[in-house]
Amino acid sequence: MRRFGAILLDGLLALTAAYIALISAGHADLPALQTFYTVAGAGFGISFLNHVLLTRIGGASLGKFAVRTRVIRETDASRPRLPRLFRRWLGGYLFLVVWIIAACFDMEDDPEDFCGVRLVRYKDLRALVPAYGR
Known part of the structure; x- marks a missing residue:
């Protein structure tokens, strides 16, 4: 359930940025294509900053x-580096x-992470850190 709460909050953040860009573009009387680029840039830009750089x-x-969850590397519980986080961000949209599609056809929809990154509860991570000596 934590995963869906985080997805909802992060999605709302990106949609809010896109909405503010849409309102701003409307006040500036931008052409439709420029408005599209502005809205997409704001939504994806905030999403990138949030999911890649802040993570x-x-x-x-x-x-x-x-x-209260954190993203860790599967192999050693360390913080993932930028290339891995970027692949994870792009893969999240796919x-x-x-x-x-899987939900529409009642198929299996297991959210296993393909980048070697896991989402863990913060309190579990605090218990794990002494075991790795960090």
Whole structure:
């Protein structure tokens, strides 16, 4: 349930940024194509900052911070580096499409992470850190 709470909060953040960009573009009387680029840039830009850069710096996106989970590397429980987080961010959009299709056809929709990254509860991570000596 924590995963869905984090997804909801992170999604709302990106949609809010896109909505603000849409309102701003409307007030600036931008052409339709420029409005599209502005809205997409704001939504994807905030999503990128939240899921890639903030996760690299703080170990979690804003939604994950709110539900007290963290993102770790599967192999050694360390913080993932930027290339892995970028692949995970891009793959998340592809997974969302696959998940919707799987839900429509009652197929298996297991959210296993293909980048070697796991989502863990913060309290479990605190218990794990002494075992790895960090």
